[in-house]
Amino acid sequence: AQTVTQSQPEMSVQEAETVTLSCTYDTSESDYYLFWYKQPPSRQMILVIRQEAYKQQNATENRFSVNFQKAAKSFSLKISDSQLGDAAMYFCAYRSYYTGTASKLTFGTGTRLQVTL
């Protein structure tokens, strides 16, 4: 079974600065997807960014980008120009390519990001 590890329970960043959240995963598969989800205090889970393992290019979405290192099984999230609205719990998640029609995600334990003035 796959596992996802987020070793930073809490992180803090000053407004307008850059922060990187770490995620590692364990799998024997070669094809899979990786995700970062954001959970603000409202509790709603929001997709931040996704990465297909077969793509070498790192995914980017505005101020959010990833550093995907397939050989190292590492998938970190970089948030640039941090804003107060970025304060949330961030979850890394893994999905096997081979789960058929169901998208069963395995989640990490989350990193709580605090943004300070």
Place this chain on the structure above:
Amino acid sequence: NAGVTQTPKFQVLKTGQSMTLQCAQDMNHNSMYWYRQDPGMGLRLIYYSASEGTTDKGEVPNGYNVSRLNKREFSLRLESAAPSQTSVYFCASSVIERSGELFFGEGSRLTVL
């Protein structure tokens, strides 16, 4: 613009009581899921339904049952609630295409006394 809707948002139960969490999605998704979120443990899959008429166990199915009523609705039932089932429950749905991104409901906070 509803997406995934869960009811109720909050519920307090006594040990041994039963209840059903309801979930409906209006995005015509084939697959639906129930996750629970506990502090320090992330989200764990309870049950899922890959398509209408099918259900399968996830990582933590004990103490729960599910029903895929139709393509839109997927309910989670606690037959005899236990304090260990105190948690936040999320329903989600997904399409088959692309990366299978999950779309989540707003969550239901359940407390079992």
